[in-house]
Amino acid sequence: MGAPAFAQVxxxxxxPCGGATQGVSGGTxxxxxxxxxxxxxxxxxxxxxxxxxxxxxxxxxxSVGGTSTIEYGTGATxxxxxTVMTGALAAATTLSIFPTRQSVxxxxxxxxxxxxxxxxxxxxxxxxxxxxxx
Numbered sequence: 001m002g003a004p005a006f007a008q009v010x011x012x013x014x015x016p017c018g019g020a021t022q023g024v025s026g027g028t029x030x031x032x033x034x035x036x037x038x039x040x041x042x043x044x045x046x047x048x049x050x051x052x053x054x055x056x057x058x059x060x061x062x063s064v065g066g067t068s069t070i071e072y073g074t075g076a077t078x079x080x081x082x083t084v085m086t087g088a089l090a091a092a093t094t095l096s097i098f099p100t101r102q103s104v105x106x107x108x109x110x111x112x113x114x115x116x117x118x119x120x121x122x123x124x125x126x127x128x129x130x131x132x133x134x
Contacts, residue, residue, distance in 0.1 A: 017057035017104050017132055028134045030057065037118050037125040040066060042077040046114040049133055054114050055107040058130040060096050063089055066122030071115050072108040078115035088119070 017030070037043050046054050054072070061068065068089045073082035085106045097105050108114055118125045 017055055028132050030130055030132055032128055032130045035061060035116060035125060035127040035129065037116060037122075039124075040118045040120050040122045042071075042079070042115050042117045044077050044113055044115050045129065046131060046133070048074070048111050048113045051110050052133050053107050053110045054112070055132045055134070056105045056114075056129055057132060058097060059105060059127065060129075061089065061116075061125065061127035063118065063125045064123050066119035068119060068122060068125050069117045070106070071117055072112040073115065074111075074113060076113075078113050078117075081112075082115075 033045050035043075035045060048054075056070075059070075061070075069087070070085045070089075071078055071082055072085060074080045085108075114129075114131075116125060
């Protein structure tokens, strides 16, 4: 594992989350996904769309016991080409990230799935993300 992969944003669209209002950002819908993980596992949060990247605009995450990481890859649960996007989020920690002016927190390369890995002693991870897929 190398350094976390943060905001890989195209120079043609430097801020896909910018200007998000009423669920639309630059003509692209701002979406959300619930996170409800009951045990230690890798869980798909956002399915890939061929040729599109997933830009995370905001996230609220709470893990109880163990650690969690946000990652991307291919396969049903990011099992191939897995790349960690965050460091380990410690147990009993609530992560809230809402960048100012709706900017990108992190993004995947095109055609990748977004997943959360709940560590071996994690009893529950819950929350939600807002994102744009384009």
